[in-house]
Amino acid sequence: MVSEEKLIERVRRQFPSSRVGEAGSFRAARRSRDNEFGPRAGIGDDAAVLRPSRGSEWVVTTDAFLENVHFLRKVHPPKAVGYKALARATSDLAAMGARPRYFFLTLALPDACAGAWLDDFLRGMARASRRFGLILAGGDTTKYPVVVTSLTVLGEVEKGKAILRSGAKPGDLLCVSGTLGESELGLRLVQSKLYKQKRWAGLLKKHLYPEPRLAVGEWLAARQYATSMIDTSDGLSTDLGHLCNASGVGVIVWEQKIPTVKIPPELQRPGAGCTWSPPNKGLDPLELALNGGEDYELCFTVPKKLAARLPRELGGIPITAIGEITRGKRAFSIDANGKSKLLLPGGWDPFRRR
Amino acid sequence: MVSEEKLIERVRRQFPSSRVGEAGSFRAARRSRDNEFGPRAGIGDDAAVLRPSRGSEWVVTTDAFLENVHFLRKVHPPKAVGYKALARATSDLAAMGARPRYFFLTLALPDACAGAWLDDFLRGMARASRRFGLILAGGDTTKYPVVVTSLTVLGEVEKGKAILRSGAKPGDLLCVSGTLGESELGLRLVQSKLYKQKRWAGLLKKHLYPEPRLAVGEWLAARQYATSMIDTSDGLSTDLGHLCNASGVGVIVWEQKIPTVKIPPELQRPGAGCTWSPPNKGLDPLELALNGGEDYELCFTVPKKLAARLPRELGGIPITAIGEITRGKRAFSIDANGKSKLLLPGGWDPFRRR
Secondary structure, X not given: OOOHHHHHHHHHHHOHHHOOOOOOOOHHHHHHHXXXXXXXXXXXXXXXXXXXXXXXXXXXXXXXXXXXXXXXXOOOOHHHHHHHHHHHHHHHHHOOOOEEEEEEEEEEEOHHHOOHHHHHHHHHHHHHHHHHOOEEEEEEEEXXXXXXXXXXXXXXXXOOOOOOOOOOOOOOEEEEEOOEOHHHHHHHHHHOOHHHOHHHHHHHHHHHOOOOOHHHHHHHHHHOOOOEEEEOOOOHHHHHHHHHHHHOOEEEEXXXXXXXXXXXXXXXXXXXXXXXXXXOOOOOHHHHHHHOOOOOOEEEEEOHHHHOXXXXXXXXXXXXXXXXXXXXXXXXXXXXXXXXXXXXXXXOOOOOOO | OOOHHHHHHHHHHHOHHHOOOOOOOOHHHHHHHXXXXXXXXXXXXXXXXXXXXXXXXXXXXXXXXXXXOOEOOOOOOHHXXXXXXXXXXXXXXXXXXXXXXXXXXXXXXXXXXXXXXXXXXXXXXXXXXXXXXXXXXXXXXXXOOOOEEEEEEEEEEEOOOOOOOOOOOOOOEEEEEOOEOHHHHXXXXXXXXXXXXXXXXXXXXXXXXXXXXXXXXXXXXXXXXXXXXXXXXOOXXXXXXXXXXXXXXXXXXXXXXXXXXXXXXXXXXXXOOOOOOOOOOOOOHHXXXXXXXXXXXXXXXXXXXXXXXOOOXXXXXXXXXXXXXXXXXXXXXXXXXXXEEEOOOOOOOOOOOO
């Protein structure tokens, strides 16, 4: 049985960048009082004291990551659980064009997870924090029968430059970063137990270690090219609905332009074992792209006159125009034959059964 | 079965002060772009955009409140659960001397709780938020077999004025606000099922609706009288240990000076039914005060030369000197006969069995 203090010590060890004193001493934090980069107080005090940069606003988001809802302890490696929990939350900052600064970890877990599992979980999270430029500034731990985590992530953006969901205008081009449906493909492999076959390991990457598109978001915010933005966490069809609702607009999506994931022929065949949905029909890349969640790509709108200035890729991530914002308040998709149909939210809603 | 959107709508209705547009529209938020008091974006966008006040630092804390650990759904009224979840987290701001500004709610709950239970929970939380001056700026909801909440609370403090745990100096007086052991008494009544008897209802108040000592904290921070501060969330003996460790000092506590809770004689008698600990010995006010948790009083240190300027009460809350900081690194208590003994942490540690 570990004590809470020992547990916090374990956390501290994995996040040396947090730089707030040694165990039980905050004199180091006192010394760093005028350091603009580290928190003045953090892990081990009642709360963290953070100094904002001049001329910036804080962007704050919070995100739960729960055993049996967002991950399965028997299937998902603890490193991936730790990495993904932080990546998901950080993606919300990318979707505002903000630069990550600090995060807070609420972690409840069973005794059985307080040893090797926790260390791997923290290692994965520490890797993510280094990658995204985040400093652990505090948190809360307790014992619980299941693993429950909640992440709060704070970032900064130049005053007035955050990109909201609400600025899309009729005529704007709709763009996405990366490819869509990749993470859902990984999830289907997990659900159909195919993930155990080594040959599919590469297809699991985005499901296990998603990459928030921070550089793309910051690039767009700095230039103020995007009128609105959201990250594709629940699936394009659902997230587009959020963006259109917030902006009071509609959208037409050109199905053929959507950058879908390449599915190996063996998995596309009906009865390949990966048939969770649509039942017995094999996997459809378009369906994965429209309704599959957790890609954490950015979906944003750009005024047409600025579209020419948009590069084809940003930091190695392709940018693709996939539709156009309309005056009507509904979302339509147009297929290869020019036939349009209503695009209904078919992605993830935790309170609805699929 | 409710949808996530409907659930968010329910939350929004209880927190009109959040002032961020109507459902699905952030144009209101756009309009309030230059409003220093409301968030520029919040509920319904990917993240909240918050503008810090000039010359201030952010104080941020996060706190989990979990069914079966921190509350029992069958015993604790949902209003109290909502109120207390936010009060606990806000107490960490009081302990830094910060003024509350915004909060974020992570809420996972079963379908069975998504109706009347949720409304009452939110009503209690809304009451707390008004009382403490907090605006709901965002959050995350999902479905889960048990009720899991995590609160993130952001406050502000004038640059450099936050009171850390780490500044106590030998010779400083140790003071506490209010009375200690009151919340633990309520917990014992709950554990012994006596809470169902109406005559004890008054004794449950602090257990159900604790009051973060915000005014006391802000008063001390503004004048810079306190060298260190912590809130008594885990029990005085345990929290004092944290404060002494952080400051690298020891302490002597005068048992007779501790403002203990008055226990009705019926409950003090052995075998009164309220005998959870110590077994069969009735309730001891001193034991409740030293090792009982969740009082959320402030425990702080004041240089002796400033002690005379400290009022006997602040905003109606008594302030009592109960000890003195020492050079040695250990904590002692001195009883009525002048006998001293080691004061060991006997409060709450979620990873240790009592």
